[in-house]
Amino acid sequence: MSQTYSRRILLSLRWQPGGWLRSSPSEWLSSKLLITQPSPRQQATPSQGNVSESPYKGPRLARSTVSRQPRGRMMVPLLGALLLALALLSFWRLAKGKAEPGPKYPRSLPSLPIIGSLLHLIGNRQFHLLFHSLQKKYGSLYSLQMGSHYVVVVNHYLHAKEVLLKKGKTFAGRPHTVTSDILTRDGKDIAFATISPLWKFQRKQVHEALSVFGKGTLALEKIICREAASMCETLSGLQDGLLNITPELHRAVTNVVCSLCFGSWYRRGDPEFEAMLKYSQGIVDTVAKESLVDIFPWLQVFPNKDLALLKRCVEVRDQLLQKKFKEHKEALGNDLDNDLMDALLRTQLNMENNNSQLALPLELTDDYLLMTVADIFGAGVETTNTVLKWAVLYLLHYPEVQRKVQEELDQKIGFERHPQLSDRQQLPYLEATISEVLRIRPVSPLLLPHVALTDASIGEYTIPKGARVIVNLWSLHHDEKEWDTPEEFNPGRFLDDQGKRLFSPSPSYLPFGAGIRVCVGKALAKMELFLFLAWILQRFTLKAPPGQPLPTLEGKFGVVLQAQPFKVQVRLREAWRDGV
Numbered sequence: 001m002s003q004t005y006s007r008r009i010l011l012s013l014r015w016q017p018g019g020w021l022r023s024s025p026s027e028w029l030s031s032k033l034l035i036t037q038p039s040p041r042q043q044a045t046p047s048q049g050n051v052s053e054s055p056y057k058g059p060r061l062a063r064s065t066v067s068r069q070p071r072g073r074m075m076v077p078l079l080g081a082l083l084l085a086l087a088l089l090s091f092w093r094l095a096k097g098k099a100e101p102g103p104k105y106p107r108s109l110p111s112l113p114i115i116g117s118l119l120h121l122i123g124n125r126q127f128h129l130l131f132h133s134l135q136k137k138y139g140s141l142y143s144l145q146m147g148s149h150y151v152v153v154v155n156h157y158l159h160a161k162e163v164l165l166k167k168g169k170t171f172a173g174r175p176h177t178v179t180s181d182i183l184t185r186d187g188k189d190i191a192f193a194t195i196s197p198l199w200k201f202q203r204k205q206v207h208e209a210l211s212v213f214g215k216g217t218l219a220l221e222k223i224i225c226r227e228a229a230s231m232c233e234t235l236s237g238l239q240d241g242l243l244n245i246t247p248e249l250h251r252a253v254t255n256v257v258c259s260l261c262f263g264s265w266y267r268r269g270d271p272e273f274e275a276m277l278k279y280s281q282g283i284v285d286t287v288a289k290e291s292l293v294d295i296f297p298w299l300q301v302f303p304n305k306d307l308a309l310l311k312r313c314v315e316v317r318d319q320l321l322q323k324k325f326k327e328h329k330e331a332l333g334n335d336l337d338n339d340l341m342d343a344l345l346r347t348q349l350n351m352e353n354n355n356s357q358l359a360l361p362l363e364l365t366d367d368y369l370l371m372t373v374a375d376i377f378g379a380g381v382e383t384t385n386t387v388l389k390w391a392v393l394y395l396l397h398y399p400e401v402q403r404k405v406q407e408e409l410d411q412k413i414g415f416e417r418h419p420q421l422s423d424r425q426q427l428p429y430l431e432a433t434i435s436e437v438l439r440i441r442p443v444s445p446l447l448l449p450h451v452a453l454t455d456a457s458i459g460e461y462t463i464p465k466g467a468r469v470i471v472n473l474w475s476l477h478h479d480e481k482e483w484d485t486p487e488e489f490n491p492g493r494f495l496d497d498q499g500k501r502l503f504s505p506s507p508s509y510l511p512f513g514a515g516i517r518v519c520v521g522k523a524l525a526k527m528e529l530f531l532f533l534a535w536i537l538q539r540f541t542l543k544a545p546p547g548q549p550l551p552t553l554e555g556k557f558g559v560v561l562q563a564q565p566f567k568v569q570v571r572l573r574e575a576w577r578d579g580v
């Protein structure tokens, strides 16, 4: 085989579920038959078939492009028998009225053996934008190959809802990757675990912790307001200077989660809190970048800076978790189930003593317990904190929106009392602003990857078991057929004509996902966003640093869609200057 010839074969190959493919069964059969009488031209120039351009119509089999079939008289009866068998088969199928076409797979990005579609992805870290733009060429549902993983990308809400809601259980798996396994002790958490009774139990325990073990929303509101008050006090003390507001938002959100998980919280400047900030940033920077090591796990054997950083950060996180675990275990029995760690420890103890009503097929080991708590930190802090940062950034860019939120707050709440959760109905413009922030900069633009647990379908396409399904929320939230001028920040689109009632103008809006794997912290996050923003904007006006360009609205893709660092001028509003 000449070099050019082998290169052409390599280029024309592509992966489809089932192996490296080159042609459909009928093409394969006819090629096999035709090759018995190859023309000189066929021998010299094998089909280059630009597979990336040809819509894939069915399962394809590897065609042997090098074999030479025996020529001669033996082939004639064989050919006749085969044709007869095929004719009989088709006749039988037609007679039964079940002439089934072959499965139809989503159109695929070009891919090469071993590296898959990597050449199309490398160098572009903003996967949500890349996947959005690829729709122009490949349609709203297409596939690609990440190393040995077959990946399907969903860009339309109808397909997204089929994956998340209609066939939620079928697509409820999660992939195991090198980085997520380091982070979650091989998927012993909630977010990266595949569904199981234990996973269901972990979710239930978190739900109970988030309702403060039956004490309900009021108890949660108290915790959030305590943090909002502390944040506002700090901001008042930093008047008129240029401020990096991020650590203040971070501390407030972390303290809410800490209260729920450990029943404790941090003061400003606490070294343990500083360590926590550092390790979470390290994790955000390294996880979910679809790093090469997740595509090619064998790369672990080579030195890898990102992986080393991730391991160091996870070590710091685990030391902290272990310390809390030990303190809680020692104190168990001294007080009621006030936090998530207590509740999990108590269940574990009951299970060990066979007192538990739960019939779990797996033991609730320390690893599962710690990873449940770690997940709530991982998923509960970075997300809400990031949305708050995006909200501040958009308010700097759109001062008229900030003014309208403040007018609404002034009219409905005034300056005599603080905002409460019961004010939500009264403050539709603030609620609409939060909805618009979640739309325009979805914090989790590709959700978390889902995995097909059985052979399945999305729309008219066949999806094989094990396929990774990425729902591109960015595409849903920026679909021009669903949203007028999607890049424009316009809270008004979430309000009725009178501007009084909040509504969802399009079904193409799923900031927290949907279905069986919907965000566990959705209700908590919405309360936090509402209360923190209401408290801040009731007291302060946020301004961009004078004489400087406005901070960028371009996100940085990672485990969340991060806002880039920025400074802000926080000014106490007139009504609060005399110390109300």
Ligand code: HEM
Pocket (backbone or CB within 6 Å): 164, 190, 191, 192, 375, 376, 379, 380, 381, 383, 384, 387, 443, 444, 447, 448, 449, 511, 512, 513, 514, 516, 517, 518, 519, 520, 521, 522, 524, 525, 526
């Ligand atoms: C504004 C803030 C938040 C946003 C926008 C958000 C969004 C999301 C999204 C899009 C998913 C993935 C759904 C999927 O893969 O289909 C998710 C999963 C998850 N979220 Fe959130 N989230 C937020 C806050 C929180 C909070 C505060 C917590 C916990 C206290 C939390 C806990 C989780 C967990 C545990 C999962 C994994 C669920 C599972 O896989 O079963 N999130 N979130």
